[in-house]
Amino acid sequence: MQQVAENVYLLHGRPKYAINIYLMGDVLVDAGSRMAEQRILSQLEGHTVTAHALTHAHPDHQGSSHAVCERLNIPLLCGNGDANAMESGDWSLVIPDNWSTAPQHRFWTGPPHPVSTRLREGDEVAGFSVIEVPGHAPGHLAYWRESDRLLILGDVLNGMNLMTTIPGLHEPIKMWTPDPDENRRSIRKVASLKPDVICFGHGPPMLDASSRLERFANALPK
Numbered sequence: 001m002q003q004v005a006e007n008v009y010l011l012h013g014r015p016k017y018a019i020n021i022y023l024m025g026d027v028l029v030d031a032g033s034r035m036a037e038q039r040i041l042s043q044l045e046g047h048t049v050t051a052h053a054l055t056h057a058h059p060d061h062q063g064s065s066h067a068v069c070e071r072l073n074i075p076l077l078c079g080n081g082d083a084n085a086m087e088s089g090d091w092s093l094v095i096p097d098n099w100s101t102a103p104q105h106r107f108w109t110g111p112p113h114p115v116s117t118r119l120r121e122g123d124e125v126a127g128f129s130v131i132e133v134p135g136h137a138p139g140h141l142a143y144w145r146e147s148d149r150l151l152i153l154g155d156v157l158n159g160m161n162l163m164t165t166i167p168g169l170h171e172p173i174k175m176w177t178p179d180p181d182e183n184r185r186s187i188r189k190v191a192s193l194k195p196d197v198i199c200f201g202h203g204p205p206m207l208d209a210s211s212r213l214e215r216f217a218n219a220l221p222k
């Protein structure tokens with residue numbers, strides 16, 4: 001695992017930074033596609049993990065959630081707005097209709113799993129505050145630690161161009177984003193936090209992020 005900050009680790013993935021999974025204190029954040037089970041469990045060996053939390057319930061983030069929660073016997077924490085999808089397996093609740101026919105959907109999606117805690121704005125997880133950032137998914141969450149201004153942002157923004165893998169800030173792809181306008185409001189919301197470090201669902205961690213994020217948010221169409 002790659003240490004990003006105090007008590008925050010990014011699990012190794014292949015290709016690097018394609019689909020990110022974090023260990024945030026003793027909480028696993030996101031679980032990749034359903035093919036990620038072994039890479040997660042092998043890297044967590046020797047670490048204390050007491051819970052699994054999602055940024056959002058898309059297939060490239062919840063794919064191995066059921067398997068990991070079962071194998072480690074840990075509870076699942078999920079944003080209130082995505083919890084019904086995570087429990088029922090009705091993914092149309094969190095992704096646009098056209099997504100369900102995309103090939104990734106078939107290969108990545110994991111089984112539904114009971115949600116132990118439905119997280120809301122202001123809740124605390126492993127010393128991080130829960131920030132509600134809907135748009136890319138209705139129950140999308142970010143996790144914020146003010147002491148070192150670290151933001152685990154999920155897919156509110158991608159940290160690289162998904163085609164070229166060149167690092168940089170990008171809005172998530174529209175066909176995977178049920179409400180792009182709402183997501184832009186969430187981008188402005190997190191920009192106002194002025195994070196120093198941003199950890200994305202896709203792309204390498206961004207350091208000294210505050211002014212770049214502010215410029216990006218200001219340039220968005222109103």
Ligand SMILES: [Zn+2]
Nearest residue numbers: 056058136155
């Ligand atoms: Zn997503």
Ligand SMILES: [Zn+2]
Nearest residue numbers: 058060155201
């Ligand atoms: Zn994603």
